Amino acid sequence: MAVNHTVDPLDVVNCFSVDVESFSESNLQSFSILPRHLDRGRQNHEIETNMDFILTLLAEHGVKATFFFLGRIARDLPQLVRRVAQENHEIACHSLNHFRIYGLTPEVFAEELREAKGLLEDASGQQVCGFRAPDFSITRESAWALDALRQAGFLYDSSIYPFGGHDVYGIAGASSQIHRLANGLIEWPLATIPIFNRRVPFGGGGYFRLYPFRLTEFCFSRINRQSTPCMFYIHPYEVGPAIERIPGLSNLRRFRHYFHCGTLNRRLARLLKKFHFAPALEALRRVGYMTHPTSGRETAHV
Numbered sequence: 001m002a003v004n005h006t007v008d009p010l011d012v013v014n015c016f017s018v019d020v021e022s023f024s025e026s027n028l029q030s031f032s033i034l035p036r037h038l039d040r041g042r043q044n045h046e047i048e049t050n051m052d053f054i055l056t057l058l059a060e061h062g063v064k065a066t067f068f069f070l071g072r073i074a075r076d077l078p079q080l081v082r083r084v085a086q087e088n089h090e091i092a093c094h095s096l097n098h099f100r101i102y103g104l105t106p107e108v109f110a111e112e113l114r115e116a117k118g119l120l121e122d123a124s125g126q127q128v129c130g131f132r133a134p135d136f137s138i139t140r141e142s143a144w145a146l147d148a149l150r151q152a153g154f155l156y157d158s159s160i161y162p163f164g165g166h167d168v169y170g171i172a173g174a175s176s177q178i179h180r181l182a183n184g185l186i187e188w189p190l191a192t193i194p195i196f197n198r199r200v201p202f203g204g205g206g207y208f209r210l211y212p213f214r215l216t217e218f219c220f221s222r223i224n225r226q227s228t229p230c231m232f233y234i235h236p237y238e239v240g241p242a243i244e245r246i247p248g249l250s251n252l253r254r255f256r257h258y259f260h261c262g263t264l265n266r267r268l269a270r271l272l273k274k275f276h277f278a279p280a281l282e283a284l285r286r287v288g289y290m291t292h293p294t295s296g297r298e299t300a301h302v
Contacts, residue, residue, distance in 0.1 A: 008225075011224075011276075012224040012227060012228070012229050012275075012276060013229055013276050013277070013278045013282070013283045013286050013287075014220070014224070014229045014230045014231070014232060014275055014276060014277050014278075014283065015065075015066055015158075015188070015229065015230075015231050015232065015277065015278065015279065015280045015283045016058070016063055016065040016066070016232050016234075016272070016277040016278075017065060017066045017067070017068060017092075017132070017158070017204075017231060017232060017233045017234075017280065018054060018065060018066070018067045018068065018233070018234055018235070018236065019068050019094055019132060019205075019233055019234075019235050020047065020051070020067055020068060020069045020070065020073055020094065020235075020236060021047070021070055021073075021094065021098050021134075021235065021236075022042075022043035022044075022046050022047055022237065022244070023046065023235075023237040023243050023244045023246075023257075024037045024038050024043060024244045024246070025038070025043060025070075025097070025098040026098060026235060026237070027246070027257060028098065029098075029099065029100055029103075029135070030168075030257075031246070031249060031253060032248075033246055034246075037244050037246055040076065042244065043244075044073075044076055044077055045242065046236075046237060046242040046243065046244065047073065047077065047080070047236055048077065048080060049240055049241065049242040050236035050237055050239060050240025050241070050242050050243075051080060051084075051236050051240070052240065053236075053239050053240035053241070053265070054234075054236055054239050054240065055083075055084070055087060057239070057265060057268060057269065057272075058089075058272075059087070060269075061269065061272040061273065063272055063277050063278075064088055064089050064090070064277075064278060064279050064282070065089050065090070065277065065279060066089065066090040066092050066130060066279045066280040066281070067084050067089055067090065067091055067092065068092045068093065068094035068130070068131075068132040068158075068233075069081055069084075069091060069092070069093065069094055069120055070094045070095060070096065070097060070098060070116070070134075071093065071094075071095065071096040071097075071112070071115060071116025071117070071119045071120060072096055072097050072116075072119075074116070074119035074120045074122070074123040074124075075119050078122075078123035081120060081123035081124050082123055082124060082125075084124070085123075085124035085125060085126050089279060090126070090130070090279035090280060090281055090282075091120055091121075091123075091124040091126045091128055092120075092128060092129070092130035092131065092132065092280065093113070093116050093117055093120055093128050093130065093131045093132075093154070094116075094131075094132050094133075094134060095109075095112065095113065095116055095131075095133060095134050096112035096113070096115055096116040096119075097112070097134075098134040098135075099134060100133075100134055100135050100137035100168070101133050101134070101137040101138060101142045101145050102137055102139060102141045102142035103137075106144055106145075106148060109145060109148055110148045110151070110152070113131075113148060113149070113152050114152055117152060117153070117154075128154075129154060129155040129156060129281060130154065130155070130156050130157070130158065130280050130281070131149050131154045131156075131157050131158070131159065132157070132158045132159050132233075133145065133157075133159035135168050135169055136159050136160065136161050136168075136169035136170070136190065137159070137168070137169055138157070138159040138160055139169060139170070139171055140171055145159075146181060146183065146185055146187075147183055149185055150181075150183045150184060150185045154185065155185070155186060155290060156185065156186035156187070156188060156280065156281075156284060156289075156290075157185055157186070157187050157188070158187075158188040158189070158190065158231055158280065160174055160187060160189045160190070161189065161190045161192070161201060162174035162175060162176045162189045162190075162192055162199055163192050163198070163199040163200065163201055166201075174189065175187070175189065176189055176192050176199060177189070177228065178228075178229070178284070178287065178289065180289070186284060186289050186290070188231050188280060188284070189231070190203070190204065190231050190233070191203035191204065191219070191220075191223065191230040191231055191232065193219045193222060193223060202215070202216055202219040202220075203216065203219065203220065203230050203231070203232045203233075204231075204232050204233035204234060205233055205234065205235060205238065206256060206257075208232075208234065208238075208264070208267070209238060209259055209260040209261065209264065210256075210259060210260075213267050213270060213271075216271070217270075217271075217274060220271075220274070220275055224275065229283055229287065230275075231280075232271070232277070234264070234268070237261060237262075238260075238261050238262075238264055239262070239264050239265065239268065240262065241262050243258070243261055243262060
């Protein structure tokens with residue numbers, strides 16, 4: 001008699017994460033942006049406006065999340081980081097500025113990492129345990145960054161997209177499961193699903209905006225039924241009403257970067273009702289990867 005090993009998706013705790021950055025700094029290394037669109041005051045206003053929408057949506061559904069903040073935001077908008085922490089969300093690090101890691105030297109990365117972590121911990125009053133690289137830019141070329149993270153005191157990373165073919169990020173053949181690296185760092189890869197012997201990304205950012213919701217729902221359900229939690233991510237400008245309009249983009253660029261931005265609340269509400277979400281630290285604890293994470297005491301997954 002065959003044994004059914006599938007589980008109810010609601011029994012699996014996924015992570016809802018937010019990469020906190022402005023639209024312009026998010027795309028600075030993707031296409032040309034004129035200086036007037038990089039004004040820090042405009043960027044900060046956009047972030048604060050859109051974060052209101054995200055925090056309100058999460059509060060309405062009783063969901064706590066992990067917010068990967070740029071360190072420079074903790075310096076420029078410490079009150080925003082403090083507010084997120086006071087609402088009992090997890091504060092995590094998204095580097096100091098939004099620059100791809102493989103464009104930095106190990107020395108510069110390590111220095112900026114320490115500064116970002118300190119700024120975030122000072123603003124939030126929390127120990128910062130998690131990291132995500134801008135543009136998921138921990139690739140085979142920049143895998144040295146994983147040791148730098150561990151040396152800086154991080155407990156987990158969520159930067160690796162385990163698939164090939166993207167022009168900016170991804171590691172073909174990398175594990176798609178939460179796993180512990182040789183240096184002790186826990187890696188929670190971004191969500192992918194196997195289709196025709198290839199891994200296909202889903203569950204966040206442009207994929208969430210561009211895919212039909214039923215496809216996202218199917219992918220989440222299929223992965224969760226295998227007792228595997230998914231890492232979901234979104235950006236503030238994809239949810240709230242404020243977004244910088246960059247002129248001169250190609251039709252493909254406009255579609256890729258603006259489609260459904262500011263119109264995701266209903267879609268996100270359906271996702272939050274359908275599946276179970278928690279901050280990364282809590283979700284990792286539930287699957288046995290760590291206990292008492294803020295004290296630095298961890299347990300291996302068994």
